[in-house]
Every structure is written in C-alpha cells, then in structure tokens.
Amino acid sequence: MELIQVNQFGGPEVLKLISQPTPKPGPMEVRLRVTSIGLNHADLMGREGQYKASTGEPPFVPGIEAGGIIEEVGGEVDASRIGERVVVAPTLPRPNAGPHGGTYRSHIVIDESQALLAPDALPNEQLGAVWLPYLTAWGCLAWKDQLKPGAVVGIPAASSSVGLAAAQVVKALGGTAIGLTSSPNKAQAIQSLTTSRFDHIVVTHDKDEQGNRTMRPWHREIKQLTDGKGVDVYFDPVASGEYLSAEVRSLAKGGRIYIYGLLGDPGPVDLSPMIIKNASLHGWVLDEIVQAGDAHWHKACSEILRRFINRTFEQHLSRVYPLAEVQRAHEEMAQGRHIGKLVLVP
Numbered sequence: 344m345e346l347i348q349v350n351q352f353g354g355p356e357v358l359k360l361i362s363q364p365t366p367k368p369g370p371m372e373v374r375l376r377v378t379s380i381g382l383n384h385a386d387l388m389g390r391e392g393q394y395k396a397s398t399g400e401p402p403f404v405p406g407i408e409a410g411g412i413i414e415e416v417g418g419e420v421d422a423s424r425i426g427e428r429v430v431v432a433p434t435l436p437r438p439n440a441g442p443h444g445g446t447y448r449s450h451i452v453i454d455e456s457q458a459l460l461a462p463d464a465l466p467n468e469q470l471g472a473v474w475l476p477y478l479t480a481w482g483c484l485a486w487k488d489q490l491k492p493g494a495v496v497g498i499p500a501a502s503s504s505v506g507l508a509a510a511q512v513v514k515a516l517g518g519t520a521i522g523l524t525s526s527p528n529k530a531q532a533i534q535s536l537t538t539s540r541f542d543h544i545v546v547t548h549d550k551d552e553q554g555n556r557t558m559r560p561w562h563r564e565i566k567q568l569t570d571g572k573g574v575d576v577y578f579d580p581v582a583s584g585e586y587l588s589a590e591v592r593s594l595a596k597g598g599r600i601y602i603y604g605l606l607g608d609p610g611p612v613d614l615s616p617m618i619i620k621n622a623s624l625h626g627w628v629l630d631e632i633v634q635a636g637d638a639h640w641h642k643a644c645s646e647i648l649r650r651f652i653n654r655t656f657e658q659h660l661s662r663v664y665p666l667a668e669v670q671r672a673h674e675e676m677a678q679g680r681h682i683g684k685l686v687l688v689p
C-alpha cells in the first residue's frame with residue numbers, strides 16, 4: 344500500500360509518499376480500500392508541529408478523516424461486509440496511532456465497529472469528507488446549543504467546508520443562516536453553489552490596490568439584516584480580536600458565541616456589551632461529543648447520514664487530488680482561495 348509520512352515537521356515538502364506492505368485485519372477488524380480522504384486545516388497545523396496533541400512527534404501519518412470500501416475482514420467479522428461502502432467513525436483515527444491512525448494512505452485497518460455503513464447518496468470520493476464539516480456543525484448547534492427553530496446564526500468563514508455544512512445544519516433545524524466571507528468574489532461564488540443554504544452572505548473585508556485587507560464594519564449590516572435584533576448564535580472558527588468584537592456588538596439578547604477554530608490573529612476584544620445582553624462565550628471541539636459517549640455520537644452520525652439520504656445535506660467538493668499530489672493540496676488549502684472541501688483520492 345501507499346501512504347504519506349511526515350518524518351520532520353515543516354512545509355508541504357515534508358509530506359513523503361512511501362510504500363509499505365498492506366496490513367492484514369486482525370480479529371474484529373476490517374481493512375478498507377480508501378476512496379476518499381478529507382483534507383483539514385488541522386492536517387496543516389499537524390504537519391507544522393502545531394498540533395502535537397494529535398500527531399505526537401514524527402514520524403507519523405497525517406489525516407483524521409477517511410472512507411472507502413471494505414475489502415478484507417478479520418476473524419469474527421461477518422464476511423458479508425466485504426464490498427460495503429463505509430465512513431470511518433469520528434472516534435478514529437489519530438495520526439500517531441500506528442496502522443489504525445493517520446488516514447493519508449491507500450488502505451487502512453480499523454475496528455469493525457468503526458466502519459459505518461454509508462448511504463448510496465454519498466459518492467465514493469465523499470466518503471472521507473463527512474465528519475469534520477458536518478459533525479463539527481451538528482454537534483455544536485444541534486447537540487450542544489440545542490438550537491431552536493427561528494434562531495439566527497452567524498457563520499464566519501462561510502466558504503470553508505465547515506461553514507457550508509453549518510448553513511445546511513441551521514436550515515435543517517429551522518433557523519436563518521447568515522454567512523460571513525472575506526471578499527465579494529467569494530460571496531458571489533458561494534451564492535452560485537447549488538449546495539449553498541445561506542439566507543444572506545455578508546462581505547467582511549475590503550482590499551486596496553496593494554492587496555492589503557481591512558475589515559468592514561460588518562456588524563452594522565448584521566443589525567440591518569436582523570431588524571436591529573442581532574444574531575442569536577455565532578459559530579466562529581476565526582476568533583480574531585476584531586471579529587469577536589464585531590460579533591459581541593451584533594449579538595442578540597441571550598446570544599451565544601461558539602469558537603471552534605483559531606484562523607485569525609488573537610487580539611483585544613471588548614466584551615462589555617455581553618453584560619447587558621446576558622450573552623455567553625464558549626469553546627467547541629468535535630471531540631466533546633465523541634467523549635460524551637457512543638450513544639451521543641452514534642445518534643448524531645445517524646441524524647447526519649439520514650439527511651444525506653434525503654439530500655437535506657449535500658457536500659461541495661472544491662477539488663479532488665490524487666494522494667501522490669498531497670503537497671499541492673496542502674499548498675492550495677494554505678492559500679485559502681478554495682470553496683468547500685478538498686479531498687485526496689489514493
């Protein structure tokens with residue numbers, strides 16, 4: 344089999360394609376021929392040595408999402424599962440978990456219980472791109488926040504895979520989705536997607552002739568769009584000082600801000616309006632629902648897969664790269680011009 348190994352932290356050039364013997368599944372295990380590996384911002388951080396809690400020290404195999412087709416089963420596993428199209432459960436894998444972890448590989452051995460049957464509506468190249476966008480959004484908004492119908496949700500990084508999924512989750516829960524994106528071009532591109540479910544898109548930045556970006560006072564547009572009431576929930580992976588300040592200013596009474604990424608530069612935030620608004624600020628990480636126990640994440644996963652069957656949820660793939668071109672895929676993600684999910688296919 345082929346896999347990508349990182350032998351030292353660094354830029355995209357440290358991602359090396361190597362060959363190894365294909366592993367055999369043990370008792371209660373299955374081996375997948377991987378058909379799809381979702382690329383995530385966390386993979387870039389891991390490669391650079393900024394996410395050691397997940398990667399450990401090199402060498403490791405990057406990647407935290409995968410899906411594929413069961414091609415061999417170990418002892419005590421029903422042989423009728425051979426040929427099943429499956430999504431690898433969100434509890435697995437971890438890049439430092441040896442043959443069970445790090446999904447940048449052509450074949451992977453996992454516990455049988457971690458191979459979740461995929462609906463026909465999910466094509467092979469999307470099997471490895473479900474949990475990070477959809478369980479991150481569903482877990483925070485449906486499971487943790489218990490979002491009510493009619494709620495207005497602000498979604499920064501609207502063009503990201505999580506942002507696009509979050510809009511679909513908000514609509515499925517009966518809310519209004521306002522996306523925030525960095526440029527008019529991206530706003531137009533998002534609006535033209537058949538998979539976009541945003542009710543409104545707000546542009547957050549202006550660019551001068553030298554290419555320098557300055558933030559617009561976009562909280563005013565949010566106030567206008569919500570008739571002065573503000574947003575009930577912000578679901579935010581940017582979390583820069585200036586973003587958070589604008590969010591606090593345009594938050595409704597009783598509003599909640601969930602921070603789930605650190606894409607922006609940290610900076611001072613004026614939190615004082617939160618007192619009068621009786622508002623709250625929370626961190627969110629997908630692992631919270633996984634750690635809550637099997638019953639919680641299993642229910643969420645089946646809710647999500649059910650919505651792929653009836654096409655409430657539809658994934659937009661920005662681009663599919665062969666596994667051997669992983670360095671180019673990382674470069675593209677770092678540039679931040681893509682819209683939706685980048686995927687590797689072995």
Ligand SMILES: NC(=O)c1ccc[n+]([C@@H]2O[C@H](COP(=O)([O-])OP(=O)(O)OC[C@H]3O[C@@H](n4cnc5c(N)ncnc54)[C@H](OP(=O)(O)O)[C@@H]3O)[C@@H](O)[C@H]2O)c1
Nearest residue numbers: 384500501502503504505524525580603604606607628629
């Ligand atoms: N907490 C969790 O459990 C969890 C799970 C999954 C992902 N995440 C986090 O969610 C975020 C999005 O993940 P993704 O894989 O969907 O990423 P992605 O597709 O690469 O999204 C990046 C987008 O974020 C926006 N952005 C805004 N400010 C930015 C900045 N200062 N630098 C870079 N990008 C900026 C841009 O979109 P616009 O131009 O539209 O603004 C950019 O295209 C990442 O921070 C990731 O770590 C967290």
